[in-house]
Amino acid sequence: MSSTVTTPETSPGSAPAPSFGNNLKASRSALPSGDRVFEGLVAGAAGVIPLLAAAMLLLLAVASWTCFQEQGFGFFTTQDWDPVKEHFGMLAFAYGTLASSAIALLTAGPIGVGIALAITEFTKPKYREIAAWVVETLSAIPSVIFGLWGMFVMAPFMRAHIEPLLVHIPGPFFREAGTGLSLLTAGLVVGIMILPTVMAVCREVFNAIPISMRESALALGSTRWEAVRLAVLAPSTPGIIGALILGMGRALGETMAVTMVIGNRAEISTNLLAPSDSLASAIANQFAEAASPGHLSALAALGFVLFLITMLLNMAARLLVWAVANRVRH
Amino acid sequence: MPPEEPVSTDTMEKEAKQRTVAPPMVTARAPQVPDQGQAGGDKDQVKIQVHGLNAWFGEKQVLHDVNFKVVEHQVTAMIGPSGCGKSTLIRCLNRMHETVSGAELKGSIRYENQEILAPDVDPVAVRRRIGMVFQKPTPFPTLTIFENVAVGMRLHGIHDQKLVTATVERSLRGAALWDEVKDVLHKPGGSLSGGQQQRLCIARALAIETDVLLLDEPCSALDPISTAKVEELLFELKNKYTIVIVTHNMQQAARVSERTVFMLNGKLIEYGPTDKMFTAPDNRLTEDYITGRFG
Amino acid sequence: MAENLFKVDVKRARIDRLMRGLCWAGLAVALVPLLSLLFMVITRGWHRLDLDFFMHLPRPVGIPGGGMSNALVGSIELVAIASVIGMPIGVLAGIFLAEYGDNRFAKTVRFYADVLSGVPSIVTGIFAYQLVVKPMHGFSGLAGGFALSLMMIPLIARITEEVVRLVPTGLREAALALGVPRWRSIVSVVVRTAMSGIATGLLLAATRVASETAPLLFTAFNNQFWPSGLNQPTASLTVQIFTYAISPYQEWQDVAWTGALVLLMMVLLASLASRLTVSKNRQIQL
Numbered sequence: 016m017s018s019t020v021t022t023p024e025t026s027p028g029s030a031p032a033p034s035f036g037n038n039l040k041a042s043r044s045a046l047p048s049g050d051r052v053f054e055g056l057v058a059g060a061a062g063v064i065p066l067l068a069a070a071m072l073l074l075l076a077v078a079s080w081t082c083f084q085e086q087g088f089g090f091f092t093t094q095d096w097d098p099v100k101e102h103f104g105m106l107a108f109a110y111g112t113l114a115s116s117a118i119a120l121l122t123a124g125p126i127g128v129g130i131a132l133a134i135t136e137f138t139k140p141k142y143r144e145i146a147a148w149v150v151e152t153l154s155a156i157p158s159v160i161f162g163l164w165g166m167f168v169m170a171p172f173m174r175a176h177i178e179p180l181l182v183h184i185p186g187p188f189f190r191e192a193g194t195g196l197s198l199l200t201a202g203l204v205v206g207i208m209i210l211p212t213v214m215a216v217c218r219e220v221f222n223a224i225p226i227s228m229r230e231s232a233l234a235l236g237s238t239r240w241e242a243v244r245l246a247v248l249a250p251s252t253p254g255i256i257g258a259l260i261l262g263m264g265r266a267l268g269e270t271m272a273v274t275m276v277i278g279n280r281a282e283i284s285t286n287l288l289a290p291s292d293s294l295a296s297a298i299a300n301q302f303a304e305a306a307s308p309g310h311l312s313a314l315a316a317l318g319f320v321l322f323l324i325t326m327l328l329n330m331a332a333r334l335l336v337w338a339v340a341n342r343v344r345h
Numbered sequence: 346m347p348p349e350e351p352v353s354t355d356t357m358e359k360e361a362k363q364r365t366v367a368p369p370m371v372t373a374r375a376p377q378v379p380d381q382g383q384a385g386g387d388k389d390q391v392k393i394q395v396h397g398l399n400a401w402f403g404e405k406q407v408l409h410d411v412n413f414k415v416v417e418h419q420v421t422a423m424i425g426p427s428g429c430g431k432s433t434l435i436r437c438l439n440r441m442h443e444t445v446s447g448a449e450l451k452g453s454i455r456y457e458n459q460e461i462l463a464p465d466v467d468p469v470a471v472r473r474r475i476g477m478v479f480q481k482p483t484p485f486p487t488l489t490i491f492e493n494v495a496v497g498m499r500l501h502g503i504h505d506q507k508l509v510t511a512t513v514e515r516s517l518r519g520a521a522l523w524d525e526v527k528d529v530l531h532k533p534g535g536s537l538s539g540g541q542q543q544r545l546c547i548a549r550a551l552a553i554e555t556d557v558l559l560l561d562e563p564c565s566a567l568d569p570i571s572t573a574k575v576e577e578l579l580f581e582l583k584n585k586y587t588i589v590i591v592t593h594n595m596q597q598a599a600r601v602s603e604r605t606v607f608m609l610n611g612k613l614i615e616y617g618p619t620d621k622m623f624t625a626p627d628n629r630l631t632e633d634y635i636t637g638r639f640g
Numbered sequence: 641m642a643e644n645l646f647k648v649d650v651k652r653a654r655i656d657r658l659m660r661g662l663c664w665a666g667l668a669v670a671l672v673p674l675l676s677l678l679f680m681v682i683t684r685g686w687h688r689l690d691l692d693f694f695m696h697l698p699r700p701v702g703i704p705g706g707g708m709s710n711a712l713v714g715s716i717e718l719v720a721i722a723s724v725i726g727m728p729i730g731v732l733a734g735i736f737l738a739e740y741g742d743n744r745f746a747k748t749v750r751f752y753a754d755v756l757s758g759v760p761s762i763v764t765g766i767f768a769y770q771l772v773v774k775p776m777h778g779f780s781g782l783a784g785g786f787a788l789s790l791m792m793i794p795l796i797a798r799i800t801e802e803v804v805r806l807v808p809t810g811l812r813e814a815a816l817a818l819g820v821p822r823w824r825s826i827v828s829v830v831v832r833t834a835m836s837g838i839a840t841g842l843l844l845a846a847t848r849v850a851s852e853t854a855p856l857l858f859t860a861f862n863n864q865f866w867p868s869g870l871n872q873p874t875a876s877l878t879v880q881i882f883t884y885a886i887s888p889y890q891e892w893q894d895v896a897w898t899g900a901l902v903l904l905m906m907v908l909l910a911s912l913a914s915r916l917t918v919s920k921n922r923q924i925q926l
Contacts (some may be wrong), residue, residue: 047821050822050823052823059750060730061737061797062745068755071756075767110656126670129665147916152674160900228443234439234441234477235476235548236471236500239656241656249485249488267760270760271853271854275886283752302858322763328758330755461646465647467649470649
């Protein structure tokens with residue numbers, strides 16, 4: 016006879032049914048309280064995020080209000096920044112921010128795309144991670160150290176070796192050599208700093224393209240470069256633009272490295288070798304010592320402008336990268 | 346008869362054209378010295394001759410001493426279970442195998458009496474003559490249907506608008522797609538159905554100076570109706586081109602090909618006329634595979 | 641021998657080599673500043689890297705033996721405050737997004753997390769100033785820590801969400817099938833499995849904020865002495881490096897390089913540690 020674990024009398028079909036009580040009906044109010052507490056806890060924590068963002072927007076707007084009221088529209092259109100006379104015009108700072116970011120983008124853009132291509136297309140698979148990692152260590156380096164290097168290494172180098180060459184170029188951009196602390200130096204340093212961002216996003220975009228596309232191009236008798244151009248670069252254009260916009264967003268907000276190499280002179284000039292100043296740099300330099308409420312409000316207003324611009328750019332970039340990822344998926 | 350060629354002023358191409366018109370030679374030489382001789386039958390002209398081909402991916406050898414011939418204006422099918430090396434083999438024929446990192450190739454592949462594995466041969470130029478269509482249809486998404494077909498020509502420096510337009514039409518007709526797309530040539534390549542996309546890829550391959558078309562499981566991703574259309578197309582195409590097709594579908598191989606190659610574990614087990622292979626194969630392994638005993 | 645049918649198209653081959661060469665040149669160009677920076681930080685920072693640096697307070701110019709001990713401690717204090725605020729909120733928010741995250745609320749949260757992480761750090765500083773410094777009528781470590789926590793939260797939330805999502809559904813289901821309530825299965829099974837990834841994320845976030853300078857300039861401000869309380873201005877390594885760097889004194893500039901060397905070593909070590917603990921298949925993108 017077999018073991019007595021199950022006897023005919025207590026076969027599964029005739030065992031008494033276990034009692035679940037009322038819990039079989041899983042309505043929300045019947046959820047165990049542990050679950051509700053936990054869900055509330057994590058949802059609350061998550062809710063802090065939009066709250067903070069909204070609070071930031073609000074507080075910045077409120078803090079800037081005095082300035083907008085007193086300065087009016089002239090705040091956006093005049094250069095004159097005089098804390099003593101309580102005249103505040105942000106144009107010079109805005110120019111410095113935009114110009115240095117443009118330079119940064121012009122350097123980081125092509126180089127970042129080129130490096131991303133070199134890594135995804137022209138490197139043996141086993142070396143790819145190392146190469147990417149090397150460029151990404153650039154992104155780990157703190158901004159203040161870039162500023163230090165920029166001040167004491169890059170700027171003197173620019174003054175001694177690069178500016179004397181650049182002044183030979185005709186036109187308004189390189190009219191007169193300076194001290195090395197300039198719009199150009201700031202742009203280049205920031206360009207180096209945003210390089211990893213541009214490169215990383217481009218890599219993502221390029222890797223999303225299936226190998227069969229590249230092979231199809233090669234099978235038509237294209238050279239390696241032509242295959243990359245056809246199969247990788249052409250469909251990646253929106254993604255690359257997204258990478259550039261993200262890089263731009265970072266460049267606009269870059270503070271320490273800029274303030275240490277830009278020369279800190281609030282003047283608009285087409286000469287890239289002249290000193291300049293940026294929105295973030297102005298805030299960094301002046302906020303701690305600003306005494307009058309008007310001055311503080313003006314600086315907060317600069318921050319508010321920065322906040323809005325970077326938020327818009329970020330949204331645009333995310334939309335583009337998202338659109339590319341979705342298109343390639345089918 | 347030689348395929349139609351777009352008119353070109355390139356002297357190199359003129360010389361090449363002259364060579365393809367040369368009459369086949371009958372030789373009594375031993376098979377080790379491959380020439381424009383035959384496999385079996387005086388009227389069969391050999392287009393591609395593979396001899397002693399070995400291939401590796403890194404340390405792993407994936408093709409072992411493969412020998413066979415591809416006969417002009419015929420469809421040669423390559424069959425075998427997954428992983429037998431048939432895809433690798435077909436990709437050697439247009440030197441696509443080496444595009445994978447760590448891949449290596451040794452042996453001889455002769456195309457019209459020219460060794461394509463020779464060191465001074467540019468793989469880019471080889472692929473212009475020996476075209477390939479892949480398993481997954483890959484029209485370039487940012488190009489229009491027209492531009493997709495024209496892209497090969499533009500790469501090779503042909504910019505004469507009239508010539509390009511004429512060739513695009515000819516290629517689309519050759520791929521049995523013209524009637525379906527002639528009014529929507531400006532639409533993006535990705536807007537077609539799967540079967541149409543695959544025929545677009547075929548048209549794209551035909552638009553350059555191909556005279557050999559390699560197809561790596563071209564119908565695997567297609568529905569039965571599209572598959573039937575592509576098979577029909579192959580019947581027409583072989584009048585002008587030479588076709589090699591890899592397929593995991595034996596019935597397809599039996600339907601479309603004149604000759605079949607059976608591969609197993611990187612070795613060529615048997616090669617010969619399709620009807621013979623499928624009814625009275627020489628090799629026991631071939632018979633086992635055909636009757637479904639494995640794979 | 642038959643003439644070569646397949647000759648190389650010289651022009652196209654040349655363009656091919658040129659363009660590929662340019663891409664490689666880009667990599668070289670990126671390496672030059674990186675190597676220069678590393679070289680300079682090491683060579684210029686090395687000779688003041690002594691016990692004085694770690695043990696002594698800053699001294700006026702001319703008096704030897706000054707250090708950045710207070711700045712080191714201050715940085716630790718500020719990161720600690722930021723962590724106490726930011727880590728719990730960030731991790732819990734990340735868990736929410738991963739486990740309950742398929743609704744409009746979650747989408748809103750993600751959107752604003754993106755917005756917050758894109759905000760320039762100096763603007764975060766202004767926010768902290770308005771919220772903490774003004775009511776407290778003075779600079780403080782609390783304000784600085786708060787500013788830093790604002791940067792931690794979206795970052796930790798995003799990394800936590802990514803890592804928790806990676807936990808296989810099978811594991812969750814197995815836990816639920818054992819009759820464990822959902823919250824328990826999340827905490828004891830899912831989160832525990834994801835723990836190393838979350839810990840890496842926390843390390844990365846702490847390192848990120850330890851590298852920040854701008855938001856501290858007018859929240860924690862600076863202090864030449866030991867940290868004396870959460871409501872007092874607090875020194876930090878980054879601000880001290882900045883202050884010394886822009887000063888006109890060679891001595892102080894030298895110490896700035898040393899501070900940079902210490903900071904850089906910490907950051908690179910943390911970065912290396914995080915790379916090693918994350919599995920090869922999944923690299924966390926900052």
